[in-house]
Amino acid sequence: MTAGLINRTMKILTTILLLFLSISSALAEEAGTPPDLKEYDVEVILFEDAHARYMSSQTWDQPQPQNDGGIIEKTGEDVDARQHDPTNFKSIKPSILKAKYKRMNASSEYKVLFYGAWRQPGLDKNKAFEIDINDLKNAHKSKSKNTLTGRFKLVLARYLHLYTDLQYHRDSVVPVTDELQDNTGIRHDVYPLKNHRRMRSKELHYIDHPLVGMLVQINPVKQKDDKKSQ
Numbered sequence: 001m002t003a004g005l006i007n008r009t010m011k012i013l014t015t016i017l018l019l020f021l022s023i024s025s026a027l028a029e030e031a032g033t034p035p036d037l038k039e040y041d042v043e044v045i046l047f048e049d050a051h052a053r054y055m056s057s058q059t060w061d062q063p064q065p066q067n068d069g070g071i072i073e074k075t076g077e078d079v080d081a082r083q084h085d086p087t088n089f090k091s092i093k094p095s096i097l098k099a100k101y102k103r104m105n106a107s108s109e110y111k112v113l114f115y116g117a118w119r120q121p122g123l124d125k126n127k128a129f130e131i132d133i134n135d136l137k138n139a140h141k142s143k144s145k146n147t148l149t150g151r152f153k154l155v156l157a158r159y160l161h162l163y164t165d166l167q168y169h170r171d172s173v174v175p176v177t178d179e180l181q182d183n184t185g186i187r188h189d190v191y192p193l194k195n196h197r198r199m200r201s202k203e204l205h206y207i208d209h210p211l212v213g214m215l216v217q218i219n220p221v222k223q224k225d226d227k228k229s230q
Helices: 003-031 076-081 098-106 224-229
Strands: 039-049 090-092 110-121 130-132 147-156 160-175 184-199 204-207 212-220
Touching (some): 039 098, 160 212, 184 204
Antiparallel strands (some): 039 110, 147 160, 160 184
């Protein structure tokens, strides 16, 4: 094989390799998941006041009306907003707030409703996605009859931004005036819990509400290169 033929062959192979790398990079950008994208572990504890002490002493968004099935009616826009790709995140075993969870769970002042965590890439507001709380594993076995539904969204900008759009479902005992029925009944109310918090990673944040509070911490996932250098 002559030197000229070898040079031409190497140029062809180099061109093919560059084309392959270009296509792979384009596909990664379209998928929104480049291999060097930074990942974060998000850990959340959601809890209610065990005595509902501020039920009537504070002002917040009123409970949302229920239909006959006891479910909040959704508009077409709401349904579209719930669409997400569950492969973009991974529900993981919580560990960052384990000590705080144990103390709170042992307290008579609070009832933990949810303790969970997930791992996801940090994405800007145009690519960020919503995560349904029901798609996350709850590491806490709640003794409360009250429940939570709704979504989280993490956005990466100059700071981390966590958006919560949750609903607190609470059953209350109310008097019944109908003489043919028992003198008490159960009313199901849904309280909207919407919040946006700007955060720094590795810092504990407390989001307050008269009925439901939230502890949240976001930690960057250590890359393999970081582990090797330590």
